Amino acid sequence: MKKILKVLAWAIASLLLVILFAGLYIYLSDIPSYQVEVVDVQLDRSPAEVERGKKLATMLCASCHMDKETGKLTGKRMLDVPTEFGEIYSQNITQDKTNGIGSWTDGEIVFLLRTGIKKDGQYSPPYMAKLPKMADADINAIVAFLRSDDPIVVANSKANTPSKPSLLTKFLCRVAFKPFEMPIDPIPRPDTSNLIELGRYLAHNLDCFSCHSVDFKSNDYLEPTQSVGYFAGGNKILDEKGRIKIAPNLTPDKETGIGTWTQVDFIQAVKYGIKKGEQALTYPMMPYTQLTDKETGAIFTYLQTISPVHNLVERSIYN
Ligand code: HEC
Numbered sequence: 001m002k003k004i005l006k007v008l009a010w011a012i013a014s015l016l017l018v019i020l021f022a023g024l025y026i027y028l029s030d031i032p033s034y035q036v037e038v039v040d041v042q043l044d045r046s047p048a049e050v051e052r053g054k055k056l057a058t059m060l061c062a063s064c065h066m067d068k069e070t071g072k073l074t075g076k077r078m079l080d081v082p083t084e085f086g087e088i089y090s091q092n093i094t095q096d097k098t099n100g101i102g103s104w105t106d107g108e109i110v111f112l113l114r115t116g117i118k119k120d121g122q123y124s125p126p127y128m129a130k131l132p133k134m135a136d137a138d139i140n141a142i143v144a145f146l147r148s149d150d151p152i153v154v155a156n157s158k159a160n161t162p163s164k165p166s167l168l169t170k171f172l173c174r175v176a177f178k179p180f181e182m183p184i185d186p187i188p189r190p191d192t193s194n195l196i197e198l199g200r201y202l203a204h205n206l207d208c209f210s211c212h213s214v215d216f217k218s219n220d221y222l223e224p225t226q227s228v229g230y231f232a233g234g235n236k237i238l239d240e241k242g243r244i245k246i247a248p249n250l251t252p253d254k255e256t257g258i259g260t261w262t263q264v265d266f267i268q269a270v271k272y273g274i275k276k277g278e279q280a281l282t283y284p285m286m287p288y289t290q291l292t293d294k295e296t297g298a299i300f301t302y303l304q305t306i307s308p309v310h311n312l313v314e315r316s317i318y319n
């Protein structure tokens, strides 16, 4: 009996040692790197495309990269990333050649936005947005904007603070978070005369589904409709002060979703943060003033076609 106990004790001790070394290995090693593919990009730098890129970047990049100190996309400390992921800083993406992305090729930027792999091969964890399903022309428009003479992207030499990802983040980057594949087939822009198609495209590519489904962790970024609790709300999101806000249910359920809302109610809420008889919507639900009424209405039209889910989400209001 004593002998068995002794053997068992040794077995447990060796197991603990293995776990300790595995932890140490992950801690000391960095986030994994991957092969960078050369992507050939033909930018259309016409004013209309730059303008479209600006609209998309304002909605999709500025919330994380806009720096109040410089008034440009020079990056900042991301206070809304849960601290267990580490101390995270978005980076300078102005045209500065040393501290910004002035020395990146158009293809390197597109490859990062599609896959999450940076120009040096390192993977960028989910706290940096990815656009695996966006139309090719829309991604290119964002890059054309980043290359334009718009004041928020002109070269600014503000130095970057590198992110300090936690052990948990490094571990997850080895076992769970993986880069997306570069799309093989061309992705066209949606047919704007088909409101449901336009609405679905915007609801997926402006990341509405990502916040408004049940949890970031169970979202399916390649097939958004397959996300657990698709648009049913409940996702706990941190605000700028690290307080939890819960994303509302946007399915057409009449009691707990937006089944009784009119299109006008929806446009008011999404574009201006206004809710009839209630306190205005606040961070992280930013007003989408850049969207046209047609585009916002199209998102509403699309949301009316998805399955209603009964999921009561209490509204969290802070002053
Ligand atoms: C949710 C926040 C968030 C959003 C939205 C976001 N980014 Fe980022 N971005 C980051 C963070 C954080 C990093 C640093 C990542 C790291 O440390 O690995 C980063 C890094 C980058 C880099 C790499 C810079 C470098 O020098 O390594 C580029 C380029 C970039 N972002 C472009 C964009 C563009 C373009 C958009 C809009 C389409 C965008 N980002 C949207 C948070 C964000």
Ligand code: HEC
Residues within 6 Å of the ligand: 202, 203, 206, 207, 208, 209, 211, 212, 237, 245, 246, 247, 248, 249, 250, 266, 269, 270, 275, 280, 281, 282, 283, 284, 285, 286, 288, 299, 315, 316
């Ligand atoms: C960064 C996460 C995030 C993104 C992205 C986001 N939302 Fe929200 N949204 C929220 C949160 C959190 C609230 C609740 C805000 C509050 O109560 O002040 C909200 C509130 C709303 C509401 C009000 C619903 C209600 O019942 O009060 C609507 C409508 C809405 N969002 C639509 C959208 C649409 C459409 C998009 C995409 C264009 C979008 N949201 C993108 C997080 C997000």
